[in-house]
Amino acid sequence: MLYDACLGALDLLVQGDAALRDIALLSLRVSASATLFAALIGLPLGAWVALSRSRLRTSFAVLLNTSMGLPPVVVGLVVYLLLSRSGPLGALGWLFTPTGMIFAQTLLITPIIAALARQTIEDAHVGLADWFTSLGLTRWRRVKALLFEARFSLAVALLAGFGRAIAEVGAVMMVGGNIAGHTRVMTTTIALETSKGDLPLALALGVLLVALVLLVNGLAQALKAWMERRHG
Amino acid sequence: MNRIFRLLAVTVSAVALVVFAPTSSLAQDNAITVASTTSTEQSGLFGYLLPQVQKATGITVKVVALGTGQALDVGRRGDADVVFVHDQVAEEKFIAEGAGVERIAVMYNDFVLIGPGDDPAKAAGKDVVAGLKAVYASKAPFVSRGDKSGTHAAELRYWKTGSLDPATEKQSWYRDTGSGMGSALNTAAAMNAYILADRGTWLSFKNRQNLKIIIGGDSKLFNQYGVILVDPKKHAHIKAEAGQKFINWLVSAEGQATIAGYKIGGEQLFFPNAVKK
Numbered sequence: 001m002l003y004d005a006c007l008g009a010l011d012l013l014v015q016g017d018a019a020l021r022d023i024a025l026l027s028l029r030v031s032a033s034a035t036l037f038a039a040l041i042g043l044p045l046g047a048w049v050a051l052s053r054s055r056l057r058t059s060f061a062v063l064l065n066t067s068m069g070l071p072p073v074v075v076g077l078v079v080y081l082l083l084s085r086s087g088p089l090g091a092l093g094w095l096f097t098p099t100g101m102i103f104a105q106t107l108l109i110t111p112i113i114a115a116l117a118r119q120t121i122e123d124a125h126v127g128l129a130d131w132f133t134s135l136g137l138t139r140w141r142r143v144k145a146l147l148f149e150a151r152f153s154l155a156v157a158l159l160a161g162f163g164r165a166i167a168e169v170g171a172v173m174m175v176g177g178n179i180a181g182h183t184r185v186m187t188t189t190i191a192l193e194t195s196k197g198d199l200p201l202a203l204a205l206g207v208l209l210v211a212l213v214l215l216v217n218g219l220a221q222a223l224k225a226w227m228e229r230r231h232g
Numbered sequence: 233m234n235r236i237f238r239l240l241a242v243t244v245s246a247v248a249l250v251v252f253a254p255t256s257s258l259a260q261d262n263a264i265t266v267a268s269t270t271s272t273e274q275s276g277l278f279g280y281l282l283p284q285v286q287k288a289t290g291i292t293v294k295v296v297a298l299g300t301g302q303a304l305d306v307g308r309r310g311d312a313d314v315v316f317v318h319d320q321v322a323e324e325k326f327i328a329e330g331a332g333v334e335r336i337a338v339m340y341n342d343f344v345l346i347g348p349g350d351d352p353a354k355a356a357g358k359d360v361v362a363g364l365k366a367v368y369a370s371k372a373p374f375v376s377r378g379d380k381s382g383t384h385a386a387e388l389r390y391w392k393t394g395s396l397d398p399a400t401e402k403q404s405w406y407r408d409t410g411s412g413m414g415s416a417l418n419t420a421a422a423m424n425a426y427i428l429a430d431r432g433t434w435l436s437f438k439n440r441q442n443l444k445i446i447i448g449g450d451s452k453l454f455n456q457y458g459v460i461l462v463d464p465k466k467h468a469h470i471k472a473e474a475g476q477k478f479i480n481w482l483v484s485a486e487g488q489a490t491i492a493g494y495k496i497g498g499e500q501l502f503f504p505n506a507v508k509k
Contacts, residue, residue, distance in 0.1 A: 085310035085467055093469070095311050096265055096296060177296035179265075180279070195414025196274050197421070197439030 001203070008204030009211065019181070024212060027185040030098055030172070031165035034105035035113075038161050042110045043154065046117025047143040050125060061118060067111035073170030079104040080174045096177040101185075104171040109161035116157035117147075124150045152224055159220055166213060186212070263292040264474045267304075267312035269382060270412040271341075272457070273297030275432030275501055280494050289481050291474050299381030299412065307331060307460070310467030313475040318382035318457045332460035338482050339491050339502045340456045343386055344434055345447040346417070347372075347426040355426065356446050361394040363447045368396050371405045373425035377416050378408035386455065387428040393452075417443075430455060432501040457502075459483075482506070 012020060049060045081087050083095040083103070094100035124146055132142050147154065169187035176183030178192060186209045193202040272278055278295050285293055298306065300317040307315040308331045315332065317323060323335050345363050347355060353370035355363040367374055376399065377384040391397060398406040407425065409416050413433040420427040421441040429437075431448070447453075459479050464472040481487045488504035495501065 085469065087309075090310070096294065177265075177294075179294040179296060180282075182294050192274075192414075195270070195412050195418065197414060197418060197437040199439055 002207075004200060005203035005207050008200055009207035012204055012208060022181065023184055023186060023189055024208070026098065026183075027166055027187070027209070028212070028216075030101045030185060031105060031162055033102045034109060034165045035158055035162040037102065037106040038110040038113050038165075039158055041106075042113030042157075042161070043117050043147055044143060045110070046114040046119075046157075047121045047147055048139075049114070050118045050121040051139060051142055051146075061115075064111055064115040064118060068115050070108060070111065071170065072108055072168040073174065075104055075108045076171035076174030079107065079171065083175065095175065096179060096183060098176070098183060101172045101176040101183060104175040105165040105168070108168065108171055109165050112164055113157050113161040116160060117154055120150050120153045120157065121146045124153075152228065155220060155224055159217060162216065163213060166209070166216075261471055262290055262474050263294060264313040264471050264478060265294045265296060265311070266314045266316055266478070267296050267298060267302075267306040268316040269300050269303060269318060270297050270414065271318070271381075271383065271430040271433050272316065274412070274414050275430070275436050276496065277432065277491075277494055277502060281490065284490050285478060285481060285487075288486060289477050291478050293478060297412075299377070299379045300385070301380030304331075307462045310462065310470065312462060313471045314459060314461055314478060316457065316459045318455050319385045320456055320458065322382075322385065323458050323460060326460065331463060331466060333463050335458045335460050336479060336483060336506065338457050338459050338506050339488075339504045340454050341502045342431050342448065343383065343428055343453040343455055344431050344445045345426065346420065346429050346434060346443050347446040348424045349442045349444050351446055353426065358447070358450060360390055360447050360450045360452055364390055365394050365396065367426050368394075368398060368403075371403070373405050373407060373423050374398070375407050375409055375416050375420040375423065375425045375427040377413065377428075378410045379412065381413070382455070383413060383428060383430055390428070390452070432496075435496045435499060435501065456505075 046064070049057060049064065052060065079100065080095065082089045083092065083100050084090055085095070094103060128146070128149070132145070137145065167187065169191055172183070172185055173188050173191065176185070176188065178184050178188040186205060190202050190205045190209070193205060268278070273295060274297070282293050282295070285291055296303075296306065296312065300319040300322060303312075303315050303317050304322055304326050306312045307326070308329070315326070316338070326332050327335050343360075345355065345360055347353070353367045353372040355366040357363055376387060388399065391399070399408065407419070407423070409419050411419070413429060414437065416427060417429060417433065417437050418439055419425070421439050421443055424442055426446070434445070459482055461472060461475045461479060462470050464470040482491075483506035488506055491502050491504045492500060
């Protein structure tokens with residue numbers, strides 16, 4: 001069955017269907033943007049918690065780790081209610097748009113990136129804390145230095161967030177509405193084809209989605225290797 | 233190090249441009265959002281109809297396919313400009329609440345009782361209520377949508393007509409799946425169960441396994457679709473003009489003929505019956 005699905009996926013690729021290409025590109029665009037925004041919030045947040053000396057630090061860390069398990073459909077529901085015209089952010093008109101989907105996925109994966117970043121940075125900080133103190137660095141300078149030092153390990157946090165975003169269906173279905181040619185992404189297409197009873201097509205699309213994620217991870221690995229060679 | 237942060241800032245601005253630019257260009261006045269049902273979407277009607285709407289009226293229609301209950305709720309919240317659903321009772325309530333302007337009949341299709349090929353409950357016949365009674369008596373598995381959709385409402389109505397109520401009794405053979413038409417059909421196919429489905433989704437459904445039509449053609453099975461413009465007095469951003477244009481096209485001679493022309497395997501799925509005004 002999986003073999004047939006791989007053949008089906010190849011078939012789809014060879015046909016080069018424009019609608020499918022747009023769907024795959026939208027998946028990438030939404031999830032990559034969400035990863036970027038989540039990184040902008042999550043990395044500094046994770047670093048901040050890692051360096052915090054507050055008594056609440058452990059509680060923060062537990063809270064972050066817990067919210068890695070936020071169910072996409074709950075995030076979808078909350079964002080739906082927020083973005084609905086009758087909701088507090090209704091005036092933005094983001095419901096049933098790619099922008100709304102990016103917003104939902106950003107909420108979904110920010111905790112993942114922040115939690116993984118916190119652990120990474122905490123570990124990196126152990127070896128550098130004394131040196132930082134001797135240099136008399138402020139907290140913000142330390143955060144920046146640590147983010148830079150741990151940049152290669154942090155890439156894994158970003159990839160984890162991206163993987164979660166591009167694979168989830170609950171939030172994009174609710175917030176995007178799975179509108180053909182507008183907010184339909186890979187996962188919602190798979191859900192739709194499954195409900196149409198076209199299981200072979202759904203599975204072939206699933207193989208394509210996994211291949212797409214593999215490609216992104218491969219590129220990230222290559223980029224990392226290249227940067228390591230260049231900057232040591 | 234600072235170079236990297238500067239690079240990051242540039243990337244962010246670039247991505248933000250990519251992200252936000254296309255969305256704003258789509259927010260034109262001739263693009264409307266229609267909340268409709270899984271049956272119209274999954275039967276392929278919209279895929280066929282919308283390009284013709286675009287050609288005839290210049291309006292881009294974005295369809296969100298949900299159960300009728302949820303579709304009406306989306307309309308109530310002002311998240312769609314037009315609702316296109318099939319549950320007359322719920323639609324009239326929607327109008328009575330002042331959420332919609334007017335309910336206009338567009339077309340009908342029909343429900344069919346689907347069941348295992350060998351019909352273990354001996355439900356086959358002309359009358360859907362008698363058929364459901366036979367299913368009830370035999371305790372053969374029955375899959376219900378259970379999602380407050382128009383199809384679910386119709387199914388509950390047929391049980392009620394036969395003075396039966398397996399849902400409230402929580403009969404073990406009665407499986408409330410809370411899912412869309414296609415997903416429920418997948419479940420029924422896997423369980424070899426009876427299920428009430430709309431003919432359109434059934435005809436385009438590909439994972440039939442052992443299932444077939446047990447009862448069809450009973451006049452009680454007719455399923456009327458109505459279209460309603462969400463009241464712009466309730467929600468100022470509703471694109472009333474474009475929405476009305478879409479509705480007018482649906483009930484025009486051209487729109488009605490187009491609906492009648494949609495066929496799967498030579499079989500007509502939807503029967504236009506808009507009343508001329």
